[in-house]
Amino acid sequence: MDVSTTPALLQPADQLHSVFRTLNDTNAQLERFVWLGDHLAAAIWHRKTHEDETCYNHPGHHTLSFYLNGGEETERERVPRYGAPQYLCTLPGEHESRWWVRGELRFLHLYFLPEHFTQRAVQELDREPRELTLADRTYFEHPQLAAACQQLVQTDWQHPDGLLQANGQAHDILSMLLRSQSALRAPASKGGLSVAVRRRLADYIDAQLQLPLTLGQLAAEANLSEFHLARMFKVSFGMTPQQWISARRLELARTLLQHSDLPLEQLAQRCGYANASHFSHRFKASVGTSPGQYRQSMRSPRFLPGGEA
Numbered sequence: 001m002d003v004s005t006t007p008a009l010l011q012p013a014d015q016l017h018s019v020f021r022t023l024n025d026t027n028a029q030l031e032r033f034v035w036l037g038d039h040l041a042a043a044i045w046h047r048k049t050h051e052d053e054t055c056y057n058h059p060g061h062h063t064l065s066f067y068l069n070g071g072e073e074t075e076r077e078r079v080p081r082y083g084a085p086q087y088l089c090t091l092p093g094e095h096e097s098r099w100w101v102r103g104e105l106r107f108l109h110l111y112f113l114p115e116h117f118t119q120r121a122v123q124e125l126d127r128e129p130r131e132l133t134l135a136d137r138t139y140f141e142h143p144q145l146a147a148a149c150q151q152l153v154q155t156d157w158q159h160p161d162g163l164l165q166a167n168g169q170a171h172d173i174l175s176m177l178l179r180s181q182s183a184l185r186a187p188a189s190k191g192g193l194s195v196a197v198r199r200r201l202a203d204y205i206d207a208q209l210q211l212p213l214t215l216g217q218l219a220a221e222a223n224l225s226e227f228h229l230a231r232m233f234k235v236s237f238g239m240t241p242q243q244w245i246s247a248r249r250l251e252l253a254r255t256l257l258q259h260s261d262l263p264l265e266q267l268a269q270r271c272g273y274a275n276a277s278h279f280s281h282r283f284k285a286s287v288g289t290s291p292g293q294y295r296q297s298m299r300s301p302r303f304l305p306g307g308e309a
Contacts, residue, residue, distance in 0.1 A: 018059035019091070019111065026054055031106075034157040036167045037288035041111040042152060044068070048104045055098045056091065062117075062134045064110040064177065065089040066149035073102035081139045086146050090181050092134040108153055110170060118238030119247055120178045122202060128192060129238030135183035142180060148173050160289060161297045167287065192235040197222050201233070209249050209272045215241055245272075250286055253279070257295040264291055 023045055024030065031044040071083025077098040083105070091097065093114050118129040125132075152169045156162035193201070204221050205213065218241055219229040230241065237244050249271045256267050268279035283291045 019063050036170050040170045043109045046106045047101055052101045057096050058094055060093045062093050062112050063091040066108040069106040070104040074105055075100050076138050079138045087139045090134050090137045092136050095136050108149055116174055128236050132182045133185055135181045145176050164297045193232045198236045210270050213245055258298045
């Protein structure tokens with residue numbers, strides 16, 4: 001394992017470490033680990049044991065597990081099946097589970113926060129985030145997800161271009177998970193914005209990202225008081241207004257960097273940042289690379305149709 005991936009150097013978001021720490025306390029060996037940006041992390045583990053018991057207790061983050069090799073003798077309590085190569089497991093942050101690992105096993109883990117479903121639930125499914133969570137499923141097959149996981153494994157996480165490619169692959173996996181492996185929560189509590197108001201606010205924000213949007217402007221658009229809007233917005237969007245606006249600005253920036261030739265100063269202005277320096281700082285903090293490096297990497301032949309990626 002590379003020095004850059006040792007547990008001592010694990011960085012942001014402590015809530016992403018629970019499953020990692022549990023495995024690290026067993027006989028599992030960490031082959032590769034990477035922070036992918038956007039508070040996403042991936043790891044490849046190898047285990048070889050006569051029999052080893054592992055328990056997870058409300059880790060707080062979601063985990064996707066993809067079996068690369070072995071697992072035919074690995075079982076989960078109260079699940080009448082065994083693992084096998086190409087099998088997947090989805091483990092929501094609130095789950096509890098007990099496993100017995102026997103023989104040899106190699107697997108990929110993708111770690112992500114419940115909040116990663118938030119924006120996708122609204123933008124991709126037009127659903128409130130509180131309605132959905134990751135399903136708790138053990139040993140299932142899904143050819144598209146398996147192929148995406150295999151691509152993630154084969155990507156060079158240490159190369160800057162490869163890291164950006166892996167980030168994009170992880171986001172594609174999250175979209176597939178949302179659409180195929182989400183589960184309905186218990187009936188949502190009362191409150192929140194009407195569907196029409198939620199849609200209107202989402203469209204309004206996307207159309208005004210270049211402006212310094214205020215809570216007062218959003219409240220006026222929704223015809224609500226600022227206090228009421230702030231509470232109801234978080235219920236319906238899963239984020240505060242400022243968090244949602246920041247996320248949409250970053251998403252717009254990604255799109256413009258990939259598909260436009262706007263100079264960074266103009267691009268920053270179009271996305272609502274004070275200047276190119278402010279934009280660069282925010283972008284790198286989220287994605288893990290500068291806007292210029294991102295644009296250069298995403299324009300390289302390996303990311304274009306017909307390229308090696």
